[in-house]
Amino acid sequence: MASFLHIFARWYTIIANLLFLFFFIACGLFCGLVIWHPTVLKQFAKEHVHSRTHKYQTGEEAEDAVMEAKELFGPLLIGSFWACVCGTFLCGLGIVAAAKKSRHILWFYIILFSAVLITEFVTLMVFFGRPDLFNYHLKNVLDQLVTNYVSEDSRDSTSRALNHFMIEYQCCGSNDVNDFQNAELFKEYREKHQIPGPLNPTTCCALYEDRSVHPDCTISSMTKENSNIHRGCWTEILRVATRYGLSVAYGWLGAMVVQVTIIVASAHLIWHKKNTWGDLNQWYANSDDQF
Structure with missing residues (x-):
């Protein structure tokens, strides 16, 4: 033996x-x-x-x-x-x-x-x-994306990454649309191009199943029904990160x-x-x- x-x-x-x-x-x-x-x-x-x-x-x-x-x-x-x-x-x-x-x-x-x-x-x-020790760093990354956001059509990589997340996960900002009140670059862009209305990125608009944008969603007319302004991306990203993290x-x-x-x-x-x-x-x- x-x-x-x-x-x-x-x-x-x-x-x-x-x-x-x-x-x-x-x-x-x-x-x-x-x-x-x-x-x-x-x-x-x-x-x-x-x-x-x-x-x-x-x-x-x-x-x-x-x-x-x-x-x-x-x-x-x-x-x-x-x-x-x-x-x-x-x-x-x-x-x-x-x-x-x-x-x-x-x-x-x-x-x-x-x-x-x-x-x-x-x-x-x-x-x-x-798990909060790991989630803390991920949340900081997302918050930085919102803080450094420029606009919906900006060619900088930060804006494109955040726009992709908001459209892909049907969400807005980190916690909600109010996060963009701290996005100084976004404010400067709106002022420079004289775009009126609240700081609501159009990429926060809701999409239909065929991925087309809700027709009633504009910068000044975003609601819970036609947009994702009350649905932060952190909840969605945390859900995905937790699923893959546990796997x-x-x-x-x-x-x-x-x-x-x-x-x-x-x-x-x-x-x-x-x-x-x-x-x-x-x-x-x-x-x-x-x-």
Whole structure:
């Protein structure tokens, strides 16, 4: 039985690490392409985003909205990229240790892997216990978009990104239309072009199922019936972020269970000779040998 467990633990460590290695490489390549090769994102915007928003948004506007979203989540993408690099190194270390039957390398691998696992556990506990700590930063990003908003037809990336969110999620501002009272650039634009009426962006107008704009919605005649002025984007974005966040968190939790089994299998490989010899001192004296 001991021999079978030893063989199983070794191959399980190799195969499990190999699967994680493929995942980290694929994830790292994706993050790298998104960060340093914007053509990929532009193609995505053209094929997927614009195909759903073509009735109210040009292809160029869709591209700018996606690129602005990339800039907003740039730190997260960069952090994910380097996490994938570290994960690739760690998995490679585990594969080498199990393949070469090196007890010293396996010790180093288990120490690093345990530290990573503890960090993952703390992060997930914070996510489930205090999601407001994560939501706070996302809310700040949305508030900044509203504060720096210029106009409905402005070509700046911030305005295009917010216009895209408001039309796509049928919402207005961060909390409601009153948020635009703090948008100084929006005020200056209206004054410069002598546009009368309240600070109500026309992208807050409601859309029919065919994505056409409600005919009764104008800057001065927005109501709950023909617009989204009382429906903030934060509620919608939080709903979407929570759905995807929970999906990632539960998937991550499942991966952590597999990681624990990898550590157990690796620990079995390290301590295997103690069971064989029955003498801990003798096992330690020969610990430089392969397992």
